[in-house]
Amino acid sequence: MGLQPYLLLSATVFSIGLFGVMTRRNTIGILLGIELMMNAVNINLVAFSRYTAALSGMIFTVFTICITVTEAALGLAIVILLFRVRHTVMADHLDLLKG
Amino acid sequence: MTEQITFAALAVILVGSALAVVLSKNLFHAVLWLALALTGTAGIFLLLDAEFLAAVQLLLYAGGIITIVVFAIVVTERLIGERLTQTNMRIGGAALVSAVFLAFIVVVVGRHALPVSRPEMPGDLTRLIGEAVLTRYVLPFELLAVLMLAGMLGAIYFARPED
Numbered sequence: 001m002g003l004q005p006y007l008l009l010s011a012t013v014f015s016i017g018l019f020g021v022m023t024r025r026n027t028i029g030i031l032l033g034i035e036l037m038m039n040a041v042n043i044n045l046v047a048f049s050r051y052t053a054a055l056s057g058m059i060f061t062v063f064t065i066c067i068t069v070t071e072a073a074l075g076l077a078i079v080i081l082l083f084r085v086r087h088t089v090m091a092d093h094l095d096l097l098k099g
Numbered sequence: 100m101t102e103q104i105t106f107a108a109l110a111v112i113l114v115g116s117a118l119a120v121v122l123s124k125n126l127f128h129a130v131l132w133l134a135l136a137l138t139g140t141a142g143i144f145l146l147l148d149a150e151f152l153a154a155v156q157l158l159l160y161a162g163g164i165i166t167i168v169v170f171a172i173v174v175t176e177r178l179i180g181e182r183l184t185q186t187n188m189r190i191g192g193a194a195l196v197s198a199v200f201l202a203f204i205v206v207v208v209g210r211h212a213l214p215v216s217r218p219e220m221p222g223d224l225t226r227l228i229g230e231a232v233l234t235r236y237v238l239p240f241e242l243l244a245v246l247m248l249a250g251m252l253g254a255i256y257f258a259r260p261e262d
Binding site for chain 1: 102103106110113114117118120121126129130133136137140143144147148149151152155156159160163164167168170171172174175189190192193194196197198200201204205208209213214215216217218219220221224227228231232236239243246247250251253254255257258261
């Protein structure tokens with residue numbers, strides 16, 4: 001089986017994640033969409049790495065996975081702090097910076 | 100042949116659960132679907148001979164992220180009842196943008212000649228990754244450790260009890 005099906009699968013998952021980021025009102029839901037997109041990117045990296053026999057793609061995947069986990073932990077900490085200060089996690093209620 | 104069947108099954112699981120993540124009304128169900136999607140991705144990694152990455156995926160993503168997301172939902176629980184709409188008014192536009200994006204990638208992928216067979220990897224992948232991380236990529240690896248420590252400290256600082 002060729003590389004193409006893997007790329008198409010990852011593009012599909014990425015688009016679904018993009019849709020989630022754009023439509024979710026809850027900030028935690030937005031973070032879930034971002035996780036889906038990151039996941040699609042990882043599939044792409046591993047697939048390219050395997051089909052070109054270049055190891056750097058897989059090493060990079062280790063790094064992206066770790067960075068995503070850190071980002072999720074920090075993002076959720078910010079969500080919790082936001083909830084404590086503003087008593088809402090809905091993105092369309094957080095319009096303090098709107099002119 | 101088995102590879103095609105396994106890939107098709109994993110693709111169905113992955114796309115189906117990803118759709119459930121973005122469409123389900125209840126955020127808690129969305130997280131559980133995300134766990135399935137991340138496990139499906141680990142399956143894809145196994146299919147690509149990356150056993151180590153599949154294990155990392157299960158441990159860090161499916162184990163770690165799901166746990167902290169569930170914690171965050173429990174903490175902010177008051178506002179995620181079923182009666183609140185979880186999606187905004189831009190579903191049509193967002194679907195359009197996503198579809199155009201997907202179509203663009205499909206066209207680009209379709210226009211290029213891509214490898215159809217896998218070259219042999221020079222040895223065991225897990226061993227190769229371990230060796231590369233501790234030799235050629237040792238500096239980024241150590242920087243990653245510092246980044247994760249800083250991230251964890253930041254998360255603890257943000258979520259500290261009020262004083």
